[in-house]
Amino acid sequence: MKRLSVLFITLLAAAGAHAGEVQVAVAANFTAPAQQIAAEFARKTGHKAVLSFGATGKFYAQISNGAPFEVFLAADDTTPARLDKEGGTVAGSRFTYAVGTLVLWSAKADFVDGKGEVLKSGKFNKLSVANPKTAPYGAAAIETLTRLKLLDAVQPKLVQGENIAQTFQFASTGNADLAFVALSQVFKDGKLSSGSAWIVPGAMHEPIHQDAVILTKGKDNPAAAAFLEFLKSPYAHAVIQSYGYALR
Known part of the structure; x- marks a missing residue:
């Protein structure tokens, strides 16, 4: 029993040593699902997603001026694409995580x-x-x-x-x-x-494709890549759809 307890503590310590933290800028419309997903992400991986909420355009300005965000969950696809072109993201990491209504x-x-x-x-x-x-x-x-x-x-x-x-x-x-x-x-x-x-019928406005991307500051952070992968998981998809979003 004592040996098992020591082994369990050792495993916990090892998990904690590999746990990381990722700074995530999140579009305000995605607040509730992001909080729910981040909580399960921490439980499943040990990593902590530190969430900040606000307007996509303001986040763009902050990121362009050196804000320490490592992952960006935008409310559109044009802003992350713009950051892509400006070299502010990890190439190939961008994808649509939700379609808004x-x-x-x-x-x-x-x-x-x-x-x-x-x-x-x-x-x-x-x-x-x-x-x-x-x-x-x-x-x-x-x-x-x-x-x-x-x-x-x-x-x-x-x-x-x-x-x-x-x-x-x-x-x-x-x-x-x-x-x-x-x-x-x-x-x-x-x-x-x-x-x-x-x-509002979708034909009334341009589609609201919401893209996620790893920012340059997160390129060497395993927690950043892990969070985006978790956003593609069946659990995250179920949460996203439960709030009325569609998946692309």
Whole structure:
């Protein structure tokens, strides 16, 4: 028994010696699934993923200015591709980890109809959207309003969030009746978690392909490569889909 205890402690020590840490920049829309995936990643591998959440465009600026991120989970595919071209990534590491869905959401039950007609009615106080210059979901929202020929009409009621998390907060606290947010923020295990929503048809905006990539600072970090591999695992795929994302 004593020899077994010593062996167990030795194995734990060996595992701990090989455990690492990876700094991950995560698009705000992917907050909940990323937290769930990171927890299981730590349990399965011993590695720790340190997550930071924010707008994709702001992360690009920070990464370009030397921020210590090693992995980037963006809310689009163009930003990681741009970093690829600029030599800021590990070649061949980029892939689409999720395909996002835009929704018009209200914290009020029955406020948003199934076709989004509430936008045309004008019977709402404020409409929250993420900054379209830095947040891909914000850009998709503006595309949708433009396609519906409603952008000029709703302009006086627009409230801009710094990222999709703040955009959701405006609506969840009642500071805005409506918000264009990511489906993942209001959807779990096949159902709407609260309020009312209209799922925006994909034809209304450019596809939201969300790409992951290992950044140059993570090229020699085994934990960075391990985290991206784990993101492709059946467990991670199940979590991603449970929040309403599609897989490419």
